[in-house]
Amino acid sequence: MNVPPPAKPELEVLLCSPRGFCAGVVRAIDTVERALALYGAPVYVRHEIVHNRYVVESLRKKGAIFVEELAEVPETGAPVVFSAHGVSKTVPDEARQRNFFTLDATCPLVTKVHRETEIHYRRGREIVLIGHSGHPEVVGTMGQLPSGAVRLVETVEQASTFVPKNAARLAYVTQTTLSMEDAAEIVAKLKERFPDIVGPHKDDICYATTNRQDAVKKVAPVVDAMIVVGSPNSSNSQRLKEVAERNGCPYAVLLQRAEDIDWERFANAKRLGVTAGASAPEVLVEEILDAFAQRYTLNIDTVTAAEEDVFFPLPRPLRDIEAAE
Known part of the structure; x- marks a missing residue:
């Protein structure tokens, strides 16, 4: 007689929206991928294009070479990309002195x-x-x-x-x-x-940071645990974890991959919140949800804080080439 496997416990998952890639991250990654498609490997990238190990490794496999300083780049005609985080003025100055062909992927x-x-x-x-x-x-x-x-x-x-x-x-x-x-x-x-201090006309904290934090604020008070998918060196991902803790979530954790899950910490969870930092791809969210689905019967609901339709065009040299094609 075949004994049926024990029923998996149910777990309610509240999926934060928006989450994951923002327009600036999409533009930065697309800049490297488009440069690879147009010019071939290698394409040099100063600093991690975005703060996510999975993204960086994926681009490395396609031919991107990541460096921390331009001094690490040999004399080359290959494209040199500046990361989404922006660079000091001395960096493009150095690039001009060495006659590099640069693509600035700094978030607008x-x-x-x-x-x-x-x-x-x-x-x-x-x-x-x-x-x-x-x-x-x-x-x-x-x-x-x-x-x-x-x-x-x-x-x-x-x-x-x-x-x-x-x-x-x-x-x-x-x-x-x-x-x-x-x-x-x-x-x-x-x-x-300093009552006379002058501030920005529009808040400098970007729309993506604001929207992702707002979604976490809605979910954090009603879940037993919150997973933020993202890298430890990602500022916006770290802030999402802090926002979850500050808004009543008993346990919030930053995870890069499903293999990082400490299952004992979720043993008593009945309701789980999931979000992702602006540099974390959706495939990693799906990987973590799949890992939970192997142990639990998931009931997934999406909690939306805002709709996003922001788009940033590629750097001008790439747009000019596309226009000429």
């Missing part, structure tokens, strides 16, 4: 912050950048201007003790991938201390 919303800092500087303002020290986007933004023109503030405590050269000539910009709450607290402290 990061470029917007670069332009803001330049405008403030031309108007004689000292600039406060709210962000995380060492993050490539922060390094790139600070590198738009001479040393000392941009001052980094990471916490409310630092905002409380920040001493400007001239409180009447002060402006702030922010990293695009911050926690909205953290940034708001720092901005509030700066405005409290």
